[in-house]
Amino acid sequence: MTAPTTSAADLVTLTIDGVEVRVPKGTLIIRAAEQVGIQIPRFCDHPLLDPAGACRQCLVEVAMPGRDGKIAPMPKPQAACTMTVAPGMEVKTQQTSPVAEKAQHGVMELLLINHPLDCPVCDKGGECPLQNQAMSNGRATSRFEDVKRTYAKPVNISSQVLLDRERCVLCQRCTRFSEQIAGDPFISLTERGAVSQIGIYQEKPFQSYFSGNTVQICPVGALTGAAYRFRSRPFDLVSTPGTCEHCASGCSIRTDHRRGVVLRRMASNNPEVNEEWNCDKGRWAFQYATQADRLSYPLVRREDGELHIATWPEALAVAAAGLGRALRTGVLVGGRVSTHDAYAYSKFARTVLGTSSIDFRARPHSVEEAEFLAAHVALTAPDHGAVTYADLEQAKAVVLVGLEPEEESPIVFLRLRKAFRKNRTKVFTVAPFASQGTTKLGGTVLQAAPGLEAEVLAAVRDGEGVFAEAGQTLREAGAGAVILVGERLAATSGGYYAALDLARATGARLAWIPRRAGERGALETGCLPNLLPGGRPADAQGAASLAEVWETDRVPSEPGLDTTGMLRAAAEGSLEALVVGGVDVDDLPDPTTARAGLERAFVVSLEIRESSVTRMADVVLPVAAFAEKSGAFLDWEGRVGPFTAALESELMSDYRVLDLVAGEMGAYLGTRTAAQIEREMHRVGPWTGVRPAVNPATPVPPARTGAGLAVLATWHQLLDNGSLQDGEPYLAGTAIEPVARVSAATAQAASLADGDVVTLHSDAGTVTYPVRVTEEMADHVVWVPTSSAGQSVRSRLVADNGDVVTLTKGVAQ
Secondary structure (H helix, E strand, O other): OOOOOOOHHHEEEEEEOOEEEEEEOOOEHHHHHHHOOOOOOOOOOOOOOOOOOOOOOOEEEEEEEOOOOOEEEOOOOEEOOOOEOOOOOEEEOOOOOHHHHHHHHHHHHHHHHOOOOOHHHOOOOOOOHHHHHHHHHOOOOOOOOOOOOOOOOOEEOOOOEEEOHHHOOOOOHHHHHHHHHHOOOOEEEEOOHHHOEEEEOOOOOOOOOOOHHHHHHOOOOOEEEOOOOOOOOHHHOEEEEEEOOOOOOOOEEEEEEEOOEEEEEEEOOEOOOOEOOOOHHHHHOOHHHHOOOEOOOOEEEOOOOOEEEOOHHHHHHHHHHHHHHOOOEEEEEOOOOOHHHHHHHHHHHHHHOOOOOEEOOOOOOOHHHHHHHHHHHOOOOHHHOOOOHHHHHHOOEEEEEOOOHHHHOHHHHHHHHHHHHHHOOEEEEEEOOOOHHHHHOOOEEEEOOOOOHHHHHHHHHHOOHHHHHHHHHHHHHHHHEEEEEEHHHHHOOOHHHHHHHHHHHHOOEEEEEOOOOOHHHHHHOOOEOOEEHHHEEOOHHHHHHHHHHHOOOOOOOOOOOOHHHHHHHHHHOOOOEEEEEOOOHHHOOOHHHHHHHHHHOEEEEEEOEOOOOOOOOOEEEEOOOHHHOOEEEEOOOOOEEEEOOOOOOOOOOHHHHHHHHHHHOOOOOOOOOHHHHHHHHHHHOOOOOOOOOOOOOOOOOOOOOOOOEEEEEEEOOOOOOOHHHOOOHHHHOOOOOOOEEEOHHHHHHOOOOOOOEEEEEOOOOEEEEEEEEOOOOOOOEEEEEOEEOOEEHHHHHOOOOOOEEEEEEOOOO
């Protein structure tokens, strides 16, 4: 979808400081001035926020043509950030107008009257617009001789965001961001005049996944982050550009570090992806690599059954010997790996181990999902017809299936909210209830218990009953509609096929959004049992095409086992060795079988920190963390997001370690450097042959429920018990309270009331949460977060979406 072009009739001609300017209708004066290189000072203005005219620092002199055609100056200076251009307008900024200069000097003087002179200790010192503009657009001396206003400080708006009220210049950037962009109640202006200040909502405690953006856009250091407060000055920091490693949104970020320590991360401006925003997890969850359980040396399990520190040559020799002895091997690739790492895992599996048993899906998955990814997701990219962020912003209708954007891809959520606010995009979500994120999108819930998503999509396609409106909206929108499917749809038999069928019937476009940053790159590089690098099918034709580039005859020509198949085979003893990179057992669909398989097989683990896998591994090879290596991620669009090493480290990336293991096994992998991998991936290129098809799956009806029984619904919350959030207690303090959500009818059937404690039982175990009776929720369904402090649905219940659990009134743990 391309942006509309501006015709000559839509352009307005005006003069700014004697320079003729032609800009589109509706352009603000402050933007028009920027186009000819004239910088008007400002504090409240932000290109992604609605105009406010709150700080008055951008006052300029404006003259307009009257009815008689004569140019007449307006009686007072005008705010350039709120006034739009008009034909024949003449604008004089501080550069040519003494009136504008005097007005700006006066505003700056008023702002500085009560502003504290604490620049040397302020976190904003050195990158502060108030400092800069006080020098460029302020008076040389102060006439204020009274005592400055002070407040008790700081105010803890949350565990992560602190407020120093006396620094605030009342620009309202924070309040406008919270209201317009994030949709969260945050803070507001209180009182008036000299005692006007930022206050906290008392009725609605602050809770937002995007609060860090208010710290970044605050122009004066009134809002600061608890983790960075008083730790450094901006001019002491070294900045390295990169791409966030936490989810598939692909946010451009900046890593600021000093003396080998990362001190903060900021959102970078990338209009095509995250604009100028990121989520709090991407901003503050980077301390995991500095925890006490960080792996620095290889470990080898010796005859006493314990892991011992070993040299690299010893560890590589043991790993090579164990993998060489195994008759059947498999490779499990976690979602943390970069595209370069994923390519090395894929090539290592095929050319060194001689297997197609490789899978990046360390989560619930299905054969149908693998077929869908190979046929309709692989090889799509923004320049090859893929759905993009811009398409979401301009879409007339969006359907979400198996996806909760605010929790699983926050920047997708922000773009959808922008579409809802600016373009009145209709959002439909197939879910058991309206989440907080759905409400902020103005979304309509197409109510479905887990397992019934395929039936609901079919009903939307056919325009049946309560789903008729959604179907009609999609048909009217045609190619202007988008269907977004998430990885959770893999738990529903026939779900992906139903989404494809709906897209074909309505003309809507379809896109897949995984939760982890590395999954899309792993797909493109062939980390699937049915797919080879470049989107090639795992058959004779695809293998022959790849073997020619790799100059080997060892590329398997048949599909291998998926994650579940490998772990089952390992538990049975028919698969003798596993290479595992960045996988947590508790994320896997059957942790019990996974542990049995990992304990029985010979396991080589490539990992950053001690984990459930490393504790069972025979060889542990430490690898570099995100800030210590270079590479790239592919976001959900298929867009490349490169990153470079911010810190120097002796540890190596996964691709370099795999190259060493291959060399020890007498093979040449050719993945010593990122540049070498990029050149080879370019030679491999995309598959141009016939794409595989998605075979229709027979929907499996959900199990019956009764009194005290419910179908389990679950998804990950953005801030949960994940290991990549370790070491950041301030961030953890802003996580949403984990609860069990049920409808009033379900609660009554189980003798529960709001605020009670409920225990969910399965054949394998239990989890316990406070009850929240939720309006308009599907009956006979219970929703709980997948992972929270001390509790995991998959490891403790060994259950997932669509399974039936028993509800009993319990006691808080």
